[in-house]
Amino acid sequence: MQLHAIRAFDDNYIWLIDASDGKHCAVVDPGQAAPVLEYLDKHQLTLSAILITHHHHDHTGAIDELVARFGCPVFGPHNNIAGITHRLEDGDTIKVPDLPLELAVLACPGHTLDHIAFYAEPWLFCGDTLFSAGCGRMFEGEPKQFFSSLQRFRQLPEDTLVYCAHEYTAANLAFAKAVEPDNHMLDKHSQWVQKKRQQDMPTLPSTLALEAEINPFLRCHLQSVKDAAQIHAQTSLGDPVEVFACLRNWKDNF
Template sequence: MRLTPLPAFEDNYIWALRAADGRAVIVDPGQSAPVLAAARQGLQPVAILLTHHHNDHIGGAADLLRQWPQLPVFAPADERITLECEKVGESDRVQLPGFDFEVLSVPGHTRSHIAFFGHGHLFCGDTLFSLGCGRMFEGTAAQMHASLQRLAALPAQTLVCCGHEYTLANAAFARHVEPTNAALQRRQQEALDMRSRSLPTVPSVLASELQCNPFLRTASPEIQRSVATRLGRPAADEIEVFAELRRWKDGFRA
């Protein structure tokens, strides 16, 4: 399988997971133009996977269906997604010739957010980012924390294919929260080098996220101390650690 990030808007990625014969699954096409350009270079879309209803993740799908009317679309059960599609949820599978994905329910960013896991790749939309996580527009801290812990339990070599190029901004916050984390310092430098060459910093490897991403590291003593300092008391549990990290990040400016 060949993974290709297709840049869209200012910082979105549309993902194309391509088999050796050019057949590809397209994930979260917020715009159609990047997919159509890739198709002119030999990409052959065979399905669209949608993680959540936000327009920067689904806005190009209707145009792609006009180009390929028989293209199947798999999406979460959400009335705000009005495309003709197959609604999928927890424990469902998306099975196509040469492709097989498990569907995971990961609410928090939105109430109906899902992720697709298969072939060593996790397509997680705006739930998990490199060195960060999505904002909680509709879910609770407990839901989002549980969703992230579920993703954290996937195989360590899983490639995390998230929806945005946020790594450098996330790194600045993560270093503020956990300044002595050597693995995080290395990851930040790696990301700086990649962006200086206009390369995407994702996918990242889940093992690296477990070492560096503060939202997956709510049990870290240093992170708990940072949160306790901010709260003026120790957090009651890891959910409160997560909730305060997310509030902190929402207002953080490097």
């Protein structure tokens, strides 16, 4: 199987999982139908499944049009998203039709309460929960929830490939440098990201090993990150959850 990034809107990636049989594929979080249909027509592929991580329209907007054409099942959170045919909960395992692929379902509330991720070693489709060098805004969850979701990802193998849904890496790195100006890995990765973007290429997937080195939201346990958060908040902070909450608020206004 192979993965391809289909661009949508200004900075979304719709991940296409190609069965490599020349016939079938699945897509993750299709917010727009046109770029997906263009790719499928160009490569003469049949859409066998749609995977949805959460309810935001830039991840679900193409469901109706794609299902109307292909009649494929739609796997997603156990809530009221229109068009979901298979409603999933934490711990479920799904077999993707026509693909040699089983995916574990991981609940990861924080960005939204209904957010789930799909995992099959070494792939993690994490929607807007984890970004390269960052994480999603906390629209619905609580800091403890969101922090726990990220910690759950950290328990996966370090060579896990992180397929998030937005090209936010450069902006996230700018914030990460404000938090840890002495982190030399940030400078090194920023140079790589700049070259990729100059070539109009994605900076994804990342890896959990890399994120452990550059992502402040995965580094809340470190004294350097805690110190930076305390200086920004102008108050003392306790456990890593408080540090995470401070970082998220800081990033929201960065």
